Amino acid sequence: MSCKQAKQKKAIGMLYEDSTTISLLENCHNKHLYFLGTHHLGTKKYYDSIKLTIDSLHVLGYTLYYEGIFDDTKSKGFLERRMIIKKYVEIMGNLFNISQKYESIAQKMDSIISQPKAEFFINDSLDINADVSVSQIVEFYEETYGNVNEDITKQKKYKSIRNNIVKDFREKNLVKKIINSKHDKIVILFGSNHKKNLTKLLNRSCK
Helix, strand or coil: CCHHHHHHHHHHHHHCCCCCCEEEECCCCCCEEEEEEECCEECHHHHHHHHHHHHHHHHCCCEEEECCCECCCCCCCHHHHHHHHHHHHHHHCCHHHHHHHHHHHHCCCCCCEECCCHHHCCCCCCCEECCCEHHHHHHHHHHHHCCCCCCHHHCCCHHHHHHHHHHHHHHHHHHHHHHHCCCCEEEEEEEHHHHHHHHHHHHHCCC
8 A cells, every 4th residue: 555545545534533632732821722623524423523522612611713714805895805806716716615525525425524614613702713814815925925816826836835825824823813812711623734833833932
């Protein structure tokens, strides 16, 4: 079995887990931080396990900081909104329809569903979307890499640029929100692949 095949087998195995794991994140900011890693596809029991864990932490006074790039352009004028959305799609692809992609995959796999929407996990009066917005992504791209154009996906560095936005930019934003937050007890619900760099960034913020 090749290394690639082994990774694929491990990834498929993870989809059939019926419970989640929770990790304590050590930090120097006097915050009680728990990390709940999740993924886009899983069993119903898996997502129920995440919800049960969050509900239990809510009772203990924890606030949920959850993942989800959000559209902040709805209050803008039609032309301005269309321009921002167009730039966003050029940078990131049409992530607004990503749930349809995972639904399609889930339908082909026994006992697997796509991750429920954030509303399934959150308490509206308590919890916070700690991700970045559509406008923030466009602004970050243009400040860092220049104007958005229709040829950006053909650039040699596009893959690393997109990865920088999907991971590093969003993780730095999350760390900033945690540090500046009035909340001392936080449970973070983000994709499992964010944990490693998030831990590094938290440690680096102490130096």
